[in-house]
Amino acid sequence: MLLQFAAFVLALASVILTGLQPAPLTFALLCGLLAAAFSHFFGLARWWLPIQLMFAPALVLMLALNIRPDFFLAAFLILLAVYWSTFRTQVPLYLSSRKVWRALETLLPSHASGAEAGGKEVPRFRFIDLGSGLGGVLTHLARTRPDGHYSGVESAPLPFLWSWLRIKLGGHPNCDVHWGSIWDKDLAQYDAVFAYLSPVPMERLWRKACAEMRPGTVLISSTFAVPEQTPHETVEVDDLHRSTLLVWRM
């Protein structure tokens, strides 16, 4: 945003100094070119360049469509509720595949009949999905491996609400989800910790897992490795993204 603003100021200054009166789209293209050039020089990832280039021209083109402003407000609020603090966490919402869900079943503690406490079956293990998104991992495992207890933690409001309803309406007594941050969860309570995040938090997650997880428990990361930490096991999943599950036995 700062680079867009700098590009706008420079484009405006050059228009004033030269006395030219470009059409709005031409001016927007100039802003876009400057913003993309600044982004390149400031070392932003390459995928930012087309976004920076097209941002101002897209604004001008959208204004020409005369779309009601409340449409943009609604779109913004929906995106905010879905992506929330992604700009800070660097972990957006994307969902793991059903094949990943099925591969996870094989990484859970092995089957055995549950212990009974006062006629009630006690879960044999506790699993947490850090950043549980829409709750697909949790509800799938709760159904296929009812011998465990499944928790999720999710910071974005709409995915949290969605997964909460999914659990309540689906009738999964061995499943719950909390609205909050993964960094506030004590991992010592869990036998299996699953994370499908992004490369950014992996080092911090590793430090947290080493500090809190009990010996013999497992940390499973979908797709994203921990720098300089070779996993004890990897599981290749034949899905669209060719996902890999990386497993560390703590």
Ligand SMILES: C[S@@+](CC[C@H](N)C(=O)[O-])C[C@H]1O[C@@H](n2cnc3c(N)ncnc32)[C@H](O)[C@@H]1O
């Ligand atoms: C890539 S999605 C994975 C969703 C789900 N676990 C799955 O496998 O389908 C990552 C999720 O983590 C959530 N998230 C990111 N940072 C978080 C944090 N610090 N605390 C809680 N949730 C977080 C995001 O909102 C997003 O829904």
